[in-house]
Amino acid sequence: MIKVNGLTKDYGVRRAISNVTFDAEQGEIVGFLGPNGAGKTTTMRILTGYMPPTEGEAIVAGYDVVSESIEVRRRVGYLPETVPLYTDMSVFDYLKFMADLRHIPSVDERVDEALEMVGLTDRADGFIGNLSKGMRQRVGLAQALLHRPEVLILDEPTIGLDPGQVVDVRKLIREIGKERTVLLSTHILSEAQNMCDRVLIINKGLIVAEDTPENLQARLVGAERVILRVRGDSDDLAKVVEKVKGVEHVDAKADGTIEFEFAPGKDVRPEVAKTVIKEGYDLLELRPVGLSLEEIFLELTGTESTDKQRSE
Numbered sequence: 355m356i357k358v359n360g361l362t363k364d365y366g367v368r369r370a371i372s373n374v375t376f377d378a379e380q381g382e383i384v385g386f387l388g389p390n391g392a393g394k395t396t397t398m399r400i401l402t403g404y405m406p407p408t409e410g411e412a413i414v415a416g417y418d419v420v421s422e423s424i425e426v427r428r429r430v431g432y433l434p435e436t437v438p439l440y441t442d443m444s445v446f447d448y449l450k451f452m453a454d455l456r457h458i459p460s461v462d463e464r465v466d467e468a469l470e471m472v473g474l475t476d477r478a479d480g481f482i483g484n485l486s487k488g489m490r491q492r493v494g495l496a497q498a499l500l501h502r503p504e505v506l507i508l509d510e511p512t513i514g515l516d517p518g519q520v521v522d523v524r525k526l527i528r529e530i531g532k533e534r535t536v537l538l539s540t541h542i543l544s545e546a547q548n549m550c551d552r553v554l555i556i557n558k559g560l561i562v563a564e565d566t567p568e569n570l571q572a573r574l575v576g577a578e579r580v581i582l583r584v585r586g587d588s589d590d591l592a593k594v595v596e597k598v599k600g601v602e603h604v605d606a607k608a609d610g611t612i613e614f615e616f617a618p619g620k621d622v623r624p625e626v627a628k629t630v631i632k633e634g635y636d637l638l639e640l641r642p643v644g645l646s647l648e649e650i651f652l653e654l655t656g657t658e659s660t661d662k663q664r665s666e
């Protein structure tokens with residue numbers, strides 16, 4: 355559980371984050387999405403008890419990050435932006451060292467468990483200095499998991515990983531997120547979209563939006579827009595679709611497809627499908643054409659997009 359209220363951090367005269375407020379429950383994966391310098395790392399450092407805020411308060415795993423930072427650190431797994439690793443230690447020895455620092459019981463078992471989770475069992479005896487960047491990232495992740503923390507704070511967990519490893523690490527995080535609280539930061543929009551239960555979009559130190567990936571998308575589009583395609587003749591199809599309750603703005607396109615909208619949260623696609631089939635059409639496609647999270651992100655953060663193409 356994470357409860358953040360009005361967090362503000364000034365570095366000298368520069369305000370890095372301003373009045374950041376949000377909650378994250380157990381069993382929830384919350385994504386921090388924002389461009390460079392938005393304040394993601396700053397917020398995460400405060401939440402892990404490494405640095406006090408200038409103003410505001412945060413409770414993590416039931417403890418105050420300023421006055422009870424030791425309790426917080428005991429219950430939080432933190433993957434920092436740059437993982438400090440001792441290159442002349444073996445993977446196993448490094449993790450054992452980290453486990454000892456945290457007074458973890460049955461150290462060897464826990465280290466094996468963490469290595470297994472991140473798929474590094476076969477590199478346990480190798481020197482950290484000889485590992486690839488992605489493998490080091492996974493050692494960092496193993497280190498964050500050692501003490502089976504109830505809250506995980508992961509600063510760009512998939513950065514530097516190859517596509518295969520990205521899939522594995524995302525799967526692992528999703529698994530962990532079922533029982534614990536996960537806060538992760540990312541610039542990768544598809545990552546936020548397919549991993550997180552909720553997304554906080556942060557820009558210049560301010561949270562500019564907070565919602566489920568689906569709702570964020572729907573909110574900006576205002577409504578969901580759908581393309582309908584049938585095999586062969588689509589004469590009168592628009593009239594059929596128009597009669598379905600909840601369908602709005604039906605538009606028959608020159609290529610024979612039909613576009614229509616429905617209000618956010620009122621998905622009428624099942625009814626449309628049933629009706630179209632009942633009327634004897636061969637349904638081929640019923641596809642949403644909402645804005646991508648990427649487009650929403652650019653709009654909210656005011657960054658110029660070079661590619662305004664609509665996508666799925």
Ligand SMILES: Nc1ncnc2c1ncn2[C@@H]1O[C@H](COP(=O)(O)OP(=O)(O)OP(=O)(O)O)[C@@H](O)[C@H]1O
Nearest residue numbers: 365368369370388389390391392393394395396397
């Ligand atoms: N130790 C520091 N001293 C002074 N300014 C800092 C310090 N750390 C961060 N900042 C400033 O605070 C702001 C937020 O930085 P932060 O590292 O939190 O951003 P971020 O969202 O993690 O960015 P990135 O995506 O590049 O990692 C930036 O303007 C940055 O220059």
Ligand SMILES: [Mg+2]
Nearest residue numbers: 394395396435
């Ligand atoms: Mg950062």
